Amino acid sequence: MSADFLYGIEVVINGLMAGVLYALVALGFVLIFKASGIFNYAQGVMALFAALTLVGIMEGQVPFSHLINAIFGTDLHYFGWTVPALLAIAVTVVIMIFFAWAVQKFVFRHLVGQEPIILFMATIGLAFFLEGVGDLMWGSDIRTIGLGLPQGGSLWIEEATASLGGDDFYGFFLDKLDILATAVAAVLVAALVAFSQYTKQGRAMRAVADDHQAALSVGISLDFIWILVWSIAGFVALVAGVLWGVKSGVQFSLSLIALKALPVLMLGGFTSIPGAIVGGLIIGVGEKLFEYLVGPLVGGATENWFAYVLALIFLVFRPQGLFGEKIIERV
């Protein structure tokens, strides 16, 4: 096999791995949108907040330390202990569930039956609020997550595949962290799909997504389901935040990465879980391949815009996305 072809394959593999992460973030959006019709602009900030919280807890940082110091004139910064990763993750999950409850209780419960645009505006407000709370709680420095995850190229894969091509080919270069992230995301995505398909709560979630009135009539509490989906979205945000945070540090730009999920959703449809997965993979592979094949001709950096252009083209021909519900208006 020629080296060019093999490099092409390497690009596709890397694209698939990036795509699984996009799919994961997109799932967070789809779950909430399906169950409540809310497009959650705050999803990205939730990822940032979850990652910040995890780091803060692990390092034993005092939450709201600046505020406390300013009011009481103290000089607190750290408790002086470190928390093991698993325990910190558990505490962060609890905090995200509490956040889900608070969002439902104090915001969306009062907005039931409002126009989608109003719900959307509420999530924008939520995004800025949460960003501010994150800053106030944990400070605004760029943080690194010390989870001890493997990083760097996998020599093993490189050596094992080096013999496939000729002298020009040195084997597939795959980042260990990317491989791990892909595995984690794939497991989580599979678990979410299984949960929504085969469990009682999953069935209730799908029921609420389909018809609120009917769901009420068979005894499903909408409040409970909404808190549940926000909790799951919070958990997804935590995982996405950690995986990306390990890669590029926990910083504000993390919240923008979630916007990459937008083209994924346009492609896959806002209401489809398989759509989010397939859409994520298409975007991941598409942008990497495009960069590899066409990038050099146009001066590179196509990854920044390719996904959005692809989504726009899709919008023209199939506005409901690949798997979205078809919009048929009865006349």
Place this chain on the structure above:
Amino acid sequence: MKDTVDSYVTADGRTIGGVMMEMRNITLRFGGVKAISDISFDIREGEIRAIIGPNGAGKSSMLNVISGFYHPQEGEVWFRGAKRPTMKPYQVAQQGIARTFQNIALFEGMTVLDNVMTGRLNKMKVGMFGQAIWKGAAEREEVENREAVERVIDFLEIQAIRKTPVGRLPYGLKKRVELARALAAEPKLLLLDEPMAGMNVEEKEDMSRFILDVNDEFGTTIALIEHDMGVVMDLSDRVVVMDYGRKIGDGTPDEVRNNQDVIDAYLGVSHD
């Protein structure tokens, strides 16, 4: 509780028990519009109770009050000997009151089987973590409930469409699936909002048969709203007649048929 007259046996051999549900002086307003004014009636164990009346009489509002979708400004709802506090619809459902809707409210994207399974959600007790682990209790429970659902599906003769997404079904079958979902909950009281609206004669006959069979075999108490007078008179044990939010008649089909107010409401009166 108020007088519960002893049970009696109907002409066709069914036993009608004491009062199960009682509406006392219900008044429901939407802004300045009175949808229901000061209506009282009761529903007995095991009977088929119809609510009839011209369009806009407040029948559906009354059903929505019973099922907790609307909350009356005045009046009390008594269920099984106790005054019911203000409840959300899902809490009412958990009490054992199932319903269908005038404009069919099914989960269109899900299969018939999944739709009917949602009717059993309240019968499933295993918690979320048990569900997530799935093996053991959760699996056993799923199998049990699945069996119950299959019985309902058999009963209503919808085996052939079990795996079909509901969105693809014709209207008459959707109505039947909705009934199946309500039945799957094994309700004490079944509320049917115009179960035969928009059906042809054959479908109406099928639906009538199912309603009678449900009442007969499971002893389910049924309250239904219907426009088709012929059907109502054949099916029901007792009838409440409403007009402009007021109750104008209450009794057996024969009594109601000969009530002058009812005749006026349906045929109109001359104002000369």
